[in-house]
Every structure is written in C-alpha cells, then in structure tokens.
Amino acid sequence: MAGEAGADAARRAADLAARASYGRLLSLLARDWRDLAAAEDALAEAFRLALDHWPSDGVPARPEAWLLTAARRQLIDGRRRQSIRAAAEPTLALLAEQDAREDGAAFPDERLKLLFVCAHPAIDAASRAPLMLQVVLGLDAARIAQAFLTSPAALGQRLVRAKAKIRDAGIAFVIPERAELPGRLDAVLQAIYAAYGSGWDDIAGADPRRHGLAEEAIWLARLVIQLLPEEPEARGLLALMLHGEARRGARRAADGAFVPLAEQDTTRWSTPLIQEAEAELARAARHATLGPFQLEAAIQSVHAARAVTGRTDATALARLYEGLARLAPTTGVLVSRAAALAEASGAETGLAALAALPAGDVLSYQPFWALKAHLLRRSGQDEAAREAYGRAIGLSSDPAVRNFLMQASQRATD
C-alpha cells in the first residue's frame, strides 16, 4: 500500500536525519537555550512530529531545517507556558532572526562546543563520557549504562544532575582559549577513550571489564579530528582505538576462548584498520608534540609490526612504556610497563617493578594479579604463582578470561 510505503520512507528519512544530525541539531538548540535537557525534549518532540507529518505531507526538502524549526517552536511554546516574561522576548526575536539567517545556508556545526561543555572540569569526570554519548550521538541511557556497568536508573540521575549543572552554573558553549585548549581537549579525549572501554589485551590476560561502545567512540574521535585537525593527541587517540579494533576478531578463538595478544594469529588482524591507525599516527607525529595517546598508539604500533616482521620488539616497547609512565603514571600504565620490562629484561625485573606499586592501588586490580601470576610461573615459583592466579581468577568478570587463567594455573601445578 502506498500509505505504508510512504510511512516507511518517512521513518527511514527520520531515522537517517536522527543519526546524521542529532548532535548537530542538539548543539544548536543547546547553544541558544543553555538548557540541554529542555533542548533534548524539544528535539525528541520534533522527531515525533516528523513521524506524524512526513508520511502524509511528504519528507521536506531540508529535513534538518524542518526539525530545527519544529524543536525551536517547542522550546518557545515551553517557555511561554512556563511564564510570560519580558526577558524571553529578546530571545524569541533572536531566534526568529536566526531562523531567517540559517534558512538556505548550511548550519554552523556547534558540536565541538557541545563536546567541550560535556567534558567541562565542573562536570563530574565519571559523567562526561555518558553525557557525550547521550547528547552528541543520541544514545539512550539504558544502552550507555550497560557499557559502563552501572544501573540505568543511577546513570539517568547522574545525567540529569550533569545537565542541571550545565544550566545552573551557566557553563558557556564556547571553544576554550588557545592557552586553555590542551587541558580541556585532554578531558574530551579521556571521555571518548572511556566510552571506548577498557577491553585491552595484555600479556597475561587483562580483564575486559567494559565492552564499551567502540564504534561510537571512534566516531567521536573522528569528529574531533574533523573539527580540530591540528591536534596530534586526537589523532593519537584515534590511532590507539583503531589498533584495538584491528585485533577484535583475533581476541577469541573459534570456541570463544580468550587469546592473549602474544598468541594472536596476526592473519586475523584487520590490515586496513592497522594502515589507517599508522596513517593517523604519522600525521600526529608531524606536529612534534608528544602526548600519552600518541605513545599508547605507538606501543600498539610496535605490537602490530609482528604481523609483518613476525616478532615483537621488546626493547622498543620497554622504552615507550618508560616514556608513558613518566607522562601518565596510572596503575594500568605501570602494570603494562612491568610487563614490557619483563619481556625486555626478564621476569625478575618485571616482578620487581610490580613489587614497587602501592599495595592499596593493586589490591583488586585484575591485570596486576594476572601479570604477577604469569611472571611467577615463568620464574619457576609455582606455589606463589598459583596463589596469584587465584586472585586474578577471582577478580575476572569475563568467563573466557577466567577459563584462560584457570588453565594457566593448572599448568603451574602440573
């Protein structure tokens, strides 16, 4: 039936507009209204109206402009209903003017400002990545909560609080000044990396606690590069995530068993993704300002070289980890550095590096125990290795990693 086909076409057009332009439309609305939650509601209503009207009236020539106007009307109506205030009138006039100016011209892309708002220092660090995923990509809270292993209700509250903070504290929709930019950009990149998830492969079997939203995080990194092409750390982050994606298919055997990085079949790595990662890293290197993401990407690049050379350059890895540990001495980096040292200079050196870490930081940190067990076994201390394996197994949340470690522990016993 023609009516149904029309409804389908309208739904497809609305879906397409939603995916391609959700963040663009929302950033424009939020910039003008300084109220993210109200802008989201208005945009949702605009999409609902589109599904009502487009099937019968036809899809408009400029769907985005239609949605923007409909959402602005919602916001204006909402404010009128709230209170007829003289203060609102200049805003309304401004909006009418903007409508006229932007009609026919391309919309300004305000998503970068929105990213900086989401990763503002005044926003709780744990809320930044979820906030970005929701307002720039339009992801729903339930899906974001799954990726971050948190309860949907708790995450929803956190997002509501963050949006209220942005509105009430008057956080400006601006791109930070040049002097302030590196620090602020780092917060944006950190949030994108948090969205990617910590599903990292490690020498002894790390714990992919969060499966993350890899595709979405890569999309956001590409967006930052498109909007800020001169920032090498953004390219470093993209290269890092692309290297991780290139190995996705090799991390599990056909039966679902966990395969550590050193044992992965390199023919199962994605060559196009590795090449793209290398190209981004090379472009970043032209700026000659090194940062943690570029170093992490360079480390992954050394691992990726095994696909060509058949071996892993342990000395290069140890050197890169030394640099990274100086720039960003997080527990994760220090544990990985110990793994690199063990490969380059022997298990004892790696164990000594692990022993130097504060006990409180590593008490329930799975990769520490997995690496410790692996190194103890290599140095023939089977009894101690078994104990460390036990801790690593008990701290694993991925059944495949748990099985891998249980088998390794069994080998230490035999």
Next chain:
Amino acid sequence: MQYMLIFRETDTEFGMRDDPEKAPAYWGSWMAYVGALNQAGIVVSGAGLQPPHTGTMVRIRDGRRQVQDGPHPDTKEQLGGYFVIDVPDLDAALDWAARSPASAYGSTEVRPVLPPPPQPGG
C-alpha cells in the same frame, strides 16, 4: 554502604557441584572469587547454600501450618548463596557482582541492606 550480593544458579550449575569432571572448575572459580572478596576486606558475612531440593518451605495459613519440600520448582534460577559486602557505592558493588561466577551463567542481584530503623525516643 552495605549491599547483599544474591547469587542465583540454574540446575546445571547445582549439578556441577559434585560432577567429578566439572566440579574442579566450578569450585575453582568460586574459591577464587571468595578469596578475592576476602582479600579486599569488604566481606560482612556470606555463605553458600545447599541445593534447592534440600530446602523446606513453611507457611501459616488460616492458623494452619503448611510444610512443603523445596522452593517452587517453576523458577529456573534458584538461590545458591549470598554475600553482604561493605563498599563505597553501588558501582563498586556492581563491579563485584560482575566478577561472581554466577553472573556468567545465572544472575547476581545487588540489593542495598536496610539500615537499622531509628530507635524510638533515641
């Protein structure tokens, strides 16, 4: 804050407990998990439970006792054990729930422990 981690397992897992082939892996993962919980110093209390068929249900209805074997057999997942842990917030409790072997095949419910009721006049 205190949370109860409630582990629910299916018949398959209850069966693994004394299956000579599967018991080592089953107990190995639980012992490791309990060890990690204890080492973290967050355990308030906890216990594993005998399989559901060993349970007995008691109800008083209209002044009469009703005694029945086991919990209702319709439910696929049955209570297998619990821990009460003391951690800073829900996210920390969810992390520990995710590490439980039960989460990989059954489920782990995370429930905040009710604080003691206010003392009258206190």
